[in-house]
Amino acid sequence: MKIYFFSFFLFGSFFLWGQSTARIESILNTKRTQIAQVETGPASTILYLPCPFSESSFNVGPSPENIGELTVVKIYYVYTRYKQSSSFNQSALDQKRFEWLNATYPTLLADPLIEWEIIEQTGCTDYTQGDSYFHGFILVHRPIAGPESREDELKRINAYLQNPTDLFYEPNIDPISGQLPTDATKTSATTVQTTNTSKKAEFADGEFALYKHFQTSLVNSENVPQQRIDKWISVSFTVSADGKTDSLVFKENYAEAAKDQVQNAFLKMQAWTPAYENGKAVKSTVNLEIRVSYSGDVKGMYSRDGIKPTFSNEKTDVPELSDDHGINLLVNSEPISIKSSAVYKGLELTRSFKNTALVMDVTGSMTTHIAALINWVKTNKLAAPFTSYTFFNDGDAKTTKQKKVGETGGIYLTQNLDEVDKVIEEAMRKGNGGEAPENDMEAVSYAFQNDEDANAVLLIADNYSEVRDIELLKNISRPVHVLLCAAPKFVRCEYLKIAKDTGGMFFLNGEKTDLSQIQKGDIVVLQKVEYKYNGSDFEILHKGEINY
Numbered sequence: 001m002k003i004y005f006f007s008f009f010l011f012g013s014f015f016l017w018g019q020s021t022a023r024i025e026s027i028l029n030t031k032r033t034q035i036a037q038v039e040t041g042p043a044s045t046i047l048y049l050p051c052p053f054s055e056s057s058f059n060v061g062p063s064p065e066n067i068g069e070l071t072v073v074k075i076y077y078v079y080t081r082y083k084q085s086s087s088f089n090q091s092a093l094d095q096k097r098f099e100w101l102n103a104t105y106p107t108l109l110a111d112p113l114i115e116w117e118i119i120e121q122t123g124c125t126d127y128t129q130g131d132s133y134f135h136g137f138i139l140v141h142r143p144i145a146g147p148e149s150r151e152d153e154l155k156r157i158n159a160y161l162q163n164p165t166d167l168f169y170e171p172n173i174d175p176i177s178g179q180l181p182t183d184a185t186k187t188s189a190t191t192v193q194t195t196n197t198s199k200k201a202e203f204a205d206g207e208f209a210l211y212k213h214f215q216t217s218l219v220n221s222e223n224v225p226q227q228r229i230d231k232w233i234s235v236s237f238t239v240s241a242d243g244k245t246d247s248l249v250f251k252e253n254y255a256e257a258a259k260d261q262v263q264n265a266f267l268k269m270q271a272w273t274p275a276y277e278n279g280k281a282v283k284s285t286v287n288l289e290i291r292v293s294y295s296g297d298v299k300g301m302y303s304r305d306g307i308k309p310t311f312s313n314e315k316t317d318v319p320e321l322s323d324d325h326g327i328n329l330l331v332n333s334e335p336i337s338i339k340s341s342a343v344y345k346g347l348e349l350t351r352s353f354k355n356t357a358l359v360m361d362v363t364g365s366m367t368t369h370i371a372a373l374i375n376w377v378k379t380n381k382l383a384a385p386f387t388s389y390t391f392f393n394d395g396d397a398k399t400t401k402q403k404k405v406g407e408t409g410g411i412y413l414t415q416n417l418d419e420v421d422k423v424i425e426e427a428m429r430k431g432n433g434g435e436a437p438e439n440d441m442e443a444v445s446y447a448f449q450n451d452e453d454a455n456a457v458l459l460i461a462d463n464y465s466e467v468r469d470i471e472l473l474k475n476i477s478r479p480v481h482v483l484l485c486a487a488p489k490f491v492r493c494e495y496l497k498i499a500k501d502t503g504g505m506f507f508l509n510g511e512k513t514d515l516s517q518i519q520k521g522d523i524v525v526l527q528k529v530e531y532k533y534n535g536s537d538f539e540i541l542h543k544g545e546i547n548y
Contacts, residue, residue, distance in 0.1 A: 023109050024098045027077075027116050028091070033180050036123035038078050040134050045173035047139040049101070053080065053130030054088070056096035058104075067105050067139075071365070071436055071464050074115040075108065076138040076176055082124040101137060108139075112490045112540055113464060119180070140174045142365045142464070153367045154428055160371050161421055164378070165232045167289055167303065167335040168371040201239040201275040201284045207309035214300030217265035218292055220257060230293045231255075233262050237288075241281040243271035258292050265290075289335070306337025336368050343372035343460060345510030346483040350458060353385035356481070357447040357454035361438055361462045362391045362427050369460065369485045370424060381417060386458070388415045388451040391424050392443035393431020394468070405469045408439040411446045437468035440498075444480055445472060456481060456504065463487040467494045476502055483507040491526055493538040500533070 040048060047070070051058045061067075079094065102109050121133055143149040152171075160168055172178070203210040234251040248266050250259055275284035286304070293299040302309070338344055350356070362370060377384050393410040395403050412427040414420060444457050456479040461467075463486045481504040482495045491508065499506040500515040507513075508526055518524060520535035530541040 020102045020106065020109050024095065024102065027118070028094055028098065030116065030118060032118045032120045034081075034120050034122050035180060037121050038076075038119055038134050038138075038176065039179060040138075041175070043175050045141055045143055045171075046175065047141065048134070049137040049139065050134060051097060051100075051136045053133065053135055054083075054093065056093055056100060058097075058100055058136065061104065064105055064107070068107060070139070070141040070144070072108065072111070072114050072139050072141045073464070074117065074140040074174060076117050076119055076140070078119045078121065078134055078136060078138060080121045080124045080130060080133050080135060082127070082130065084127045097136070113492070115488065117180075119176075138176055140176065142173065143171075145364045149364060150428065150431070153364065154425060156367050157370060157425070157428070161374065164371075164375055166234055166338050166375075167232055167306065168338055168368055170336055170368045199276050201243075201286055202273045204243070204271060204273050211300055211302065211309065213269060214265055214290060214302060216300075217268045218261045218290075218299055219264060220260050231258055231291075233258055233290045233292050235262060235266075235288055235290065236285055237266065238283060238285055239272045239274055240283050241274050243274050245269055245272060261292050262290060289337075303335045303337075306335060306340055308335045338372050338375045341368060341372040342485050342487070342507075342509050343369045343483065344376050346460075346507035347373070347376040347380075349507060349510070349512050350385060350481075351380075351383055353456070353458070353481075355387055355453050355455040356385050357388045357390060357451045357457045358386040358460070359390040359392070359440075359443050359447050359457050360460040361394075361440065361443075361465065362424055363393055363431060363438060363462065363465070365464075366462060366485065369462075373460065374421065374424075377417060377420065384417070387453040388413055388447060389417070389420050389423065390443055390447040390450075391427040392439060392446075393427050394438045396430045403439070403468070405439075406442055406445075406472060408442055408468070410439070411443050413447060413450050415451065436464060437466040438462065439469050440465075440467045441469040441472035441476070444476060448476070448478060455479075458483060459498065460485065461495055463490075463492050463495070466492065467498070470494050470497070473498060473501055478502065479504040481505045481507065487527075489527060490529055490540060491531070493531065493540065496524070496531060496538040497536075500538075 047062070047067075049058060049061050077094070077097070079090065079097075081090075083090065098109075108114060124130055124133055143152075156168075156170065203213075231254070233254055235248060236251065237248045238246050240246065245266065248263065250262075272286075274281040276282065289303045289306070291298055291301040358373075360366075360370070360373060377386070377389075390411060390413040392412070395408040396410040398408065398410075410427070410431050412423050414423045438461075440459060440461055444459055447457055448454060458481045460483045463484050480498050480502040482499045484491060484495055484507065487508060496506060496515065498504070500518060503516055505512055506515055513524065513526065515524065518533050520533060522533050523541070524531045524533070524538070531538045532541050
């Protein structure tokens with residue numbers, strides 16, 4: 001027995017070692033982002049694992065248990081290109097650093113949901129400068145759950161409820177990303193890539209000049225009385241191949257005074273630099289969200305396709321539109337386009353549903369998705385197919401030891417759409433969103449038990465959260481449709497299983513997938529990732545070879 005056990009242990013060890021080796025090789029072969037120097041600083045969503053310049057030894061970091069409590073969404077590996085000796089082997093040093101990470105925190109390399117990026121610092125020109133540069137790994141994680149972060153999320157939701165526009169401001173948990181250039185300046189591990197000859201249309205004098213144009217040009221015409229308007233206006237227009245603007249379209253039915261201001265600004269707008277495809281100027285469409293306001297401080301601010309301009313090269317301070325509602329992450333808030341979110345696009349595909357109960361995870365870091373839900377159900381109040389709304393927080397701040405499968409609690413239901421805001425707030429306030437696993441199946445069962453009209457459930461779930469009580473799935477006999485949030489690349493296979501086993505649909509980033517015809521051995525492709533069905537469960541294929 002001992003011999004067989006030892007042989008199995010060796011086989012398992014070699015198998016895991018082979019997997020991690022392939023994963024390290026795959027990551028190190030990805031394109032590298034070049035930047036003069038990474039600026040580091042304290043932030044509540046950043047953890048630094050530093051090592052000395054040109055060395056592979058690391059300082060003592062947090063325990064693996066503490067790392068395991070974090071929901072890590074991205075890891076940067078940072079090194080400096082400068083080398084004093086021509087014989088210095090950067091690839092060998094990279095390998096040793098990754099081997100240390102794998103030996104110390106093996107779950108990080110094993111987790112396919114974590115995004116990776118390699119940053120090559122190019123500003124160092126002398127060996128003596130090396131110690132002033134950061135080297136090692138930077139972990140970006142979701143805010144640590146607790147009373148402070150929960151209160152911050154509640155304030156953001158309440159502020160949005162008072163002014164439910166098409167934009168929702170959420171904290172950017174990754175201050176490193178704002179320092180990085182676009183993909184066009186990334187390099188592969190061995191060769192330099194040339195700049196792409198395709199680009200979008202741009203305001204001729206730059207983003208800051210466009211902001212100043214709106215600041216001065218958003219005024220009513222003489223035919224429209226002055227009105228105190230404070231609103232985001234969503235528009236689109238075309239930019240021709242010669243840079244002329246035309247075909248202004250308002251995406252919603254706004255007040256005439258608001259439309260009048262935007263039309264005036266549009267008529268006074270100078271020519272743009274046209275979009276280019278394969279080096280040739282082409283006609284294109286521009287989508288803007290413009291702030292019309294009686295406050296001169298924020299009037300004229302805008303975002304494009306839901307992304308706020310940075311004005312990074314300007315000396316003039318530009319006001320921040322979102323108020324400081326609580327916890328300071330030491331990073332700026334970002335405007336998120338509600339209608340481009342996974343929840344909003346998924347809900348658009350449910351219009352034909354009948355007698356369906358909605359169940360949603362409202363634990364930490366779900367505020368943007370909650371805002372999208374509120375926006376959609378209130379905009380589509382008469383057409384919404386939902387017979388009830390259930391929100392769960394994984395146990396009302398219970399400790400992990402107190403959470404029993406099927407009895408975790410923290411579930412709140414209403415059949416009155418007018419009470420949704422209040423019930424969401426109650427569920428969020430009483431929960432902590434502690435560790436990653438959640439009681440999804442208990443919440444689904446609760447909805448079926450307490451909503452007699454429900455023939456199916458739409459589960460809005462967090463892809464970064466494991467399903468704590470997946471064993472309860474066998475007790476569910478009615479369809480559970482899964483609308484998944486926070487899935488930039490990989491999908492947690494439990495959610496595919498939930499939809500498959502119950503005969504539900506699977507929604508991901510505005511696309512609907514029917515898994516009912518999937519047979520043992522079949523492969524489902526989602527976001528270019530393959531998932532194989534073994535007759536009972538799904539598994540990610542080639543996960544060690546796939547990167548973001």
